[in-house]
Amino acid sequence: MTDTLTHLDHQGNAHMVDVSEKIITKRTATAQAIVAMKASTLTKIVEGGLPKGDVIATARIAGIQAAKKTPDLIPLCHPLMLSKVSVDISILNDHEIQILCTCALSGKTGVEMEALTGASVAALTLYDMAKAVDKGIVVKEVCLLEKQGGKSGDWSKAND
Structure with missing residues (x-):
């Protein structure tokens, strides 16, 4: 991990990170x-x-x-050829639903933003479809749960 923001150049301007020198590895991420x-x-x-x-x-x-x-929505994300996107939706209890989005590819950059975007939009769609009967629906705990692969290696929220 680095302590610098990779999407800022040496003058502090936002830029798309150059991944051309990175090696292709299998990368996965799951968000909720x-x-x-x-x-x-x-x-x-x-x-x-x-x-x-x-x-x-x-x-x-x-x-x-x-x-x-995702790259159409998040300005500095690279367009990716995702090899997998799964969205699993389960009932947690009598008033909560959990949405898990897992993305994978073999590539030069990670898929964390794709997993986060997938989970978020699935949650917003659930809100949209149910708002007629419940305007108080709350989308919460949108977060990365784990990622594998890439230069920074594996990471899990459970172990952080």
Whole structure:
């Protein structure tokens, strides 16, 4: 790990990091988002009782699409040829859903931002589809859980 910000040049200007000299390695990252809501809202989501349709399937597809579009949203991200994007959505308890987004590739730069973007957009899509019945939904705990590969090596939130 470095203690300098790699997206700033020697004059402090933002720039896209040059990865041309890096070696290609397998890289993966998993991020999460937790979505909290009323228990009655979660019941409607699980039972398919919302007017916009299948909330879970739509959020999953939105997360996959968002991970692939990350460089269009985050200015200094490199366009990547992702080899895997998975979005797993599970019920944590009577009022929370956990969204996990895992991205992978063999490349010269990591996929942390793609995983974070996928988890975030899946959570926002869940909010959009359920807001008609619960405007108080909260998206929280958006964070990187782990990454593997690359110059900085493996990292896990659990071990940090």
